[in-house]
Amino acid sequence: MGKTLYDKLWEQHVISTEDDGTSLIYIDRHLVHEVTSPQAFEGLHLAGRKPWRIGSMVAVPDHNIPTTTDSAGIDDPVSRLQVETLDQNCNHFGITEFGMGDPRQGIVHVIGPEQGATLPGMTIVCGDSHTSTHGAFGALAFGIGTSEVEHVMATQCLIQRKSKNMRVLVNGALKPGVGAKDVVLAVIGKIGTAGGTGHAIEFAGPVIEAMSMEARMTVCNMAIEAGARSGMIAVDQVTLDYLEGRPYAPTGELWEKAADAWRELKSDDDAVFDLEVVLDGADILPQVTWGTSPQMVTDIDGTVPDPAASEDPVAREGIGRALAYMGLEAGTRIRDIRPDHVFIGSCTNSRIEDLREAAAVVRGHHVDPGIKLALVVPGSGLVKRQAEEEGLHQVFIDAGFEWRNPGCSMCLAMNADRLEPGDRCASTSNRNFEGRQGQGGRTHLVSPAIAAAAAIAGHFALPEEL
Amino acid sequence: MEPLTVLDGLVVPLDRANVDTDAIIPKQFLKSIKRSGFGPNLFDEWRYLDHGEPGMDNDSRPLNPDFVLNQARYQGASILLARENFGCGSSREHAPWALMDYGIRCIIAPSFADIFYNNCFKNAILPVVFNDKIVDDLFFRVFEHPGYRLQVDLPAQTIALPDGQQLTFDVEPFRKHCLVNGLDDIGLTLEKAEAIKQYEQRRKAEAPWLFS
Ligand code: SF4
Numbered sequence: 001m002g003k004t005l006y007d008k009l010w011e012q013h014v015i016s017t018e019d020d021g022t023s024l025i026y027i028d029r030h031l032v033h034e035v036t037s038p039q040a041f042e043g044l045h046l047a048g049r050k051p052w053r054i055g056s057m058v059a060v061p062d063h064n065i066p067t068t069t070d071s072a073g074i075d076d077p078v079s080r081l082q083v084e085t086l087d088q089n090c091n092h093f094g095i096t097e098f099g100m101g102d103p104r105q106g107i108v109h110v111i112g113p114e115q116g117a118t119l120p121g122m123t124i125v126c127g128d129s130h131t132s133t134h135g136a137f138g139a140l141a142f143g144i145g146t147s148e149v150e151h152v153m154a155t156q157c158l159i160q161r162k163s164k165n166m167r168v169l170v171n172g173a174l175k176p177g178v179g180a181k182d183v184v185l186a187v188i189g190k191i192g193t194a195g196g197t198g199h200a201i202e203f204a205g206p207v208i209e210a211m212s213m214e215a216r217m218t219v220c221n222m223a224i225e226a227g228a229r230s231g232m233i234a235v236d237q238v239t240l241d242y243l244e245g246r247p248y249a250p251t252g253e254l255w256e257k258a259a260d261a262w263r264e265l266k267s268d269d270d271a272v273f274d275l276e277v278v279l280d281g282a283d284i285l286p287q288v289t290w291g292t293s294p295q296m297v298t299d300i301d302g303t304v305p306d307p308a309a310s311e312d313p314v315a316r317e318g319i320g321r322a323l324a325y326m327g328l329e330a331g332t333r334i335r336d337i338r339p340d341h342v343f344i345g346s347c348t349n350s351r352i353e354d355l356r357e358a359a360a361v362v363r364g365h366h367v368d369p370g371i372k373l374a375l376v377v378p379g380s381g382l383v384k385r386q387a388e389e390e391g392l393h394q395v396f397i398d399a400g401f402e403w404r405n406p407g408c409s410m411c412l413a414m415n416a417d418r419l420e421p422g423d424r425c426a427s428t429s430n431r432n433f434e435g436r437q438g439q440g441g442r443t444h445l446v447s448p449a450i451a452a453a454a455a456i457a458g459h460f461a462l463p464e465e466l
Numbered sequence: 467m468e469p470l471t472v473l474d475g476l477v478v479p480l481d482r483a484n485v486d487t488d489a490i491i492p493k494q495f496l497k498s499i500k501r502s503g504f505g506p507n508l509f510d511e512w513r514y515l516d517h518g519e520p521g522m523d524n525d526s527r528p529l530n531p532d533f534v535l536n537q538a539r540y541q542g543a544s545i546l547l548a549r550e551n552f553g554c555g556s557s558r559e560h561a562p563w564a565l566m567d568y569g570i571r572c573i574i575a576p577s578f579a580d581i582f583y584n585n586c587f588k589n590a591i592l593p594v595v596f597n598d599k600i601v602d603d604l605f606f607r608v609f610e611h612p613g614y615r616l617q618v619d620l621p622a623q624t625i626a627l628p629d630g631q632q633l634t635f636d637v638e639p640f641r642k643h644c645l646v647n648g649l650d651d652i653g654l655t656l657e658k659a660e661a662i663k664q665y666e667q668r669r670k671a672e673a674p675w676l677f678s
Pocket residue numbers: 062063107108109128130346347348407408411412429430
């Protein structure tokens with residue numbers, strides 16, 4: 001029987017397996033940020049242990065970082081201590097860190113690939129659930145808790161059980177104006193936020209093959225919102241072209257050798273999946289979430305659902321509670337919903353292609369007067385620089401957007417960028433949970449193009465309707 | 467880690483699906499660099515009527531009387547009864563830390579998010595999966611009978627109901643072993659240091675780019 005991509009990645013990293021299936025697996029790359037590492041470092045110190053392989057680690061502060069250009073440091077003392085603690089721990093052990101002020105600093109899931117620290121065939125972990133992003137490179141990448149962060153630091157390994165195999169096939173081709181974010185939201189809408197629980201998802205099919213690396217990262221980023229710890233995509237020429245020449249990527253003869261090995265990182269034709277979901281790309285329209293879970297999603301032509309129409313009492317209550325929180329009436333047309341905030345950023349959609357997509361919509365228009373704040377937060381210092389070289393920042397600024405410094409920002413509002421109770425935000429991030437972008441804040445997840453169009457129109461709309 | 471073997475605990479029912487880690491412990495409390503002290507901020511946005519920030523005196527904050535954790539009959543609960551996909555969202559281990567700090571040692575639900583499920587075992591909390599029908603029935607019983615308690619026996623993998631009924635549950639042998647004995651799995655893994663080094667040698671030869 002053939003093997004799946006996940007089977008291959010798993011087998012290459014197993015050191016030993018117990019009778020009950022519990023395995024010790026080796027971790028090649030450990031990405032570290034300030035929020036989920038301090039207690040792990042503390043654990044190491046207390047036990048008198050040292051990191052097993054310092055060279056496997058790359059650290060960056062991102063969640064707490066202020067994004068306003070005029071702030072010299074972090075005002076909030078609690079946030080500042082967390083970032084300083086990361087600096088100290090990295091200094092102490094000699095761990096590579098892209099600290100505040102380093103042009104390479106940015107969201108951990110943006111900088112890993114950007115630096116080529118994310119390579120095909122690797123096991124990649126980080127104390128952050130969106131580590132699934134890195135699976136776009138044919139890697140086995142997943143988020144871990146802080147105890148596991150400490151475990152990887154101390155042993156370079158994790159104790160895991162193999163997940164089941166799931167494939168999401170996206171056939172055909174996408175309509176113009178439909179992108180990676182719409183694809184992944186449509187998948188979550190179809191299978192639900194627990195649809196991939198216990199599985200590793202491989203995204204495949206002509207639509208995925210036609211995507212750029214950045215689009216593939218957007219898709220894998222939200223595998224966790226579909227319940228799967230890891231999402232992945234087979235290696236092809238697109239993967240190799242993206243990586244060649246990046247700082248951490250191998251060079252010369254080693255590159256050739258690596259590239260040969262990486263081309264094998266795909267599921268065999270006769271591989272068997274425990275679960276398979278098939279979508280037709282042509283059926284997918286731009287998506288907008290209306291509730292407080294990413295599965296509460298419809299398309300731009302849709303309406304807010306009626307809880308009374310649901311058969312299942314738990315679901316009915318969930319929808320009712322979500323509508324009350326979101327301040328929405330059943331039957332409201334998505335196009336009639338009026339956000340007052342727009343956030344373009346996060347590890348889902350803050351790369352250069354996302355900013356180009358948004359800027360193309362915004363160019364020559366102005367932000368609607370009903371919008372209190374429209375933010376663009378690039379994913380890294382290098383993305384920011386690239387965008388400025390292309391003049392994208394001026395397009396945003398001229399239209400009335402704020403152009404900020406890189407970080408997680410309003411994706412989870414741990415820094416000063418947050419919604420106030422009742423604020424409604426069109427956001428390119430990945431979670432619309434209650435309070436995610438600020439207590440009482442209301443989040444609608446959308447693509448960069450739809451967020452940009454909402455900023456201009458003052459309500460959800462397609463770019464061509466502006 | 468504290469061992470967990472048997473537990474006779476009061477049950478608190480949290481009757482909503484897809485309870486995410488942002489709800490269990492909101493992000494502003496993640497700025498702490500400690501592992502403890504999260505209990506008072508467990509379910510902060512549901513539990514209090516005002517907006518919580520780190521450093522506040524939680525005892526003087528207005529409680530939301532409608533939230534189940536605030537109801538007199540559930541004070542001192544150590545077993546949380548929940549709905550499907552409990553603990554979805556982020557990988558933050560602050561979620562089990564907050565539950566543990568509050569006093570929860572066992573969570574019963576029809577399903578859990580993977581990372582959260584894993585994080586529970588690392589923090590001496592036992593997550594138990596029962597099918598929807600059993601969970602529904604437990605919700606009914608808890609609502610009907612104030613002071614409803616369950617007896618969890620991890621070594622035997624059973625939960626005893628007050629009426630004498632016994633439910634059995636699944637748990638992976640390795641996880642059970644660690645929980646029952648309160649084992650730190652870093653120590654266990656380091657016993658395999660030789661095997662890890664051998665693996666590294668082999669991989670360095672096969673795929674040197676992974677080590678540069
Ligand atoms: S951008 Fe948002 S989802 Fe991504 S790592 Fe930061 S906080 Fe997490």
